[in-house]
Amino acid sequence: xxxxxxxxxxxxxLITPFxxxxxxxxxxxxxxxxxxxxGCGHGCLYCYASSYxxxxxxxxxxxxxxxxxxxxxxxxxxxxxxxxxxxxxxxxPQEKRLQLTRQxxxxxxxxxxxxxxxxxxxLVLRDSGILKDLPAVVAVTVTTLNQSLAKRxxxxxxxxxxxxxxxxxxxRNMSVAMRLDPVIPGxxxxxxxxxxxxxxxxxxxxxxxxxxxxxxxxxxxLRRVFPLKRCAWEESERKDILExxxxxxxDYKLGFATCREKFSGMxxxxxxxxxxxxxxxxxxx
Numbered sequence: 291x292x293x294x295x296x297x298x299x300x301x302x303x304l305i306t307p308f309x310x311x312x313x314x315x316x317x318x319x320x321x322x323x324x325x326x327x328x329g330c331g332h333g334c335l336y337c338y339a340s341s342y343x344x345x346x347x348x349x350x351x352x353x354x355x356x357x358x359x360x361x362x363x364x365x366x367x368x369x370x371x372x373x374x375x376x377x378x379x380x381x382x383p384q385e386k387r388l389q390l391t392r393q394x395x396x397x398x399x400x401x402x403x404x405x406x407x408x409x410x411x412x413l414v415l416r417d418s419g420i421l422k423d424l425p426a427v428v429a430v431t432v433t434t435l436n437q438s439l440a441k442r443x444x445x446x447x448x449x450x451x452x453x454x455x456x457x458x459x460x461x462r463n464m465s466v467a468m469r470l471d472p473v474i475p476g477x478x479x480x481x482x483x484x485x486x487x488x489x490x491x492x493x494x495x496x497x498x499x500x501x502x503x504x505x506x507x508x509x510x511x512l513r514r515v516f517p518l519k520r521c522a523w524e525e526s527e528r529k530d531i532l533e534x535x536x537x538x539x540x541d542y543k544l545g546f547a548t549c550r551e552k553f554s555g556m557x558x559x560x561x562x563x564x565x566x567x568x569x570x571x572x573x574x575x
Contacts (some may be wrong), residue, residue, distance in 0.1 A: 305362045308373060315550040318562045326355050332410055333381040333446035335511040336502055339377040351381045352491035356393055368402040371564060381411035383446060395420045404567050408469065410454035422463040423552050427563045430457050431469040432485055434478045435518035436462040442515055454492050461493025465566035468494045472502035472547055473531055475523055476517060486538040496545030496559045497567050499535045501528045529553055
């Protein structure tokens with residue numbers, strides 16, 4: 291995708307290639323990233339994006355977002371896959387009032403693109419009428435089913451029960467997946483089977499999981515709220531946790547994938563859920 295036509299704008303492009311750092315841990319197929327907001331209001335203690343996005347906890351809409359999007363989308367190659375969003379939740383609390391994500395979906399509906407949408411919010415249900423007519427997969431993050439733990443771990447995000455309800459309703463008309471990440475040993479590790487069963491019961495086709503990766507800022511937040519005694523886990527322990535989730539997914543007939551982990555041969559599906567764009571989980575041979 292060329293951005294030369296936007297050179298007169300004093301902004302970075304809205305639509306950018308996913309994984310600009312070319313991380314060796316990223317196994318996603320080629321796609322583009324799009325987010326109407328900078329920052330997020332969910333306040334998740336384990337968030338990694340706060341380490342590289344200034345004022346991350348103060349979400350704000352991108353300047354002239356809709357006008358710029360209409361310009362850029364015209365240059366996106368037909369059939370491209372867009373993901374919303376990898377750092378800033380497209381349904382951050384401000385979205386209820388500003389409706390930038392809703393307007394984005396309406397714009398995308400008029401173009402030959404495919405959409406992967408990731409969120410922690412049941413507000414996504416508001417836009418189900420638009421989403422069901424798009425080539426789209428919705429993934430909802432559920433890290434715990436314990437409401438007390440969720441309020442401490444993800445203080446600004448909707449309750450887990452609301453997220454499961456959203457998955458159940460969305461699954462009636464489109465493919466949905468669950469993100470079980472991060473798994474934080476000592477906090478939500480004991481809930482793995484309960485969460486995977488909830489994914490299956492809600493109509494998910496696959497679960498994508500990762501184990502918490504400590505960074506100085508998110509570790510400091512976790513230690514302020516929880517008495518964590520260690521900040522890193524041996525590779526063998528991480529692998530054991532993910533293998534347990536994989537087995538649970540097999541038991542409940544769900545696809546499984548890891549996200550930015552070293553265990554590339556463990557996944558049975560594509561980590562971002564793009565395999566579900568064809569309304570099926572295409573298992574790797």
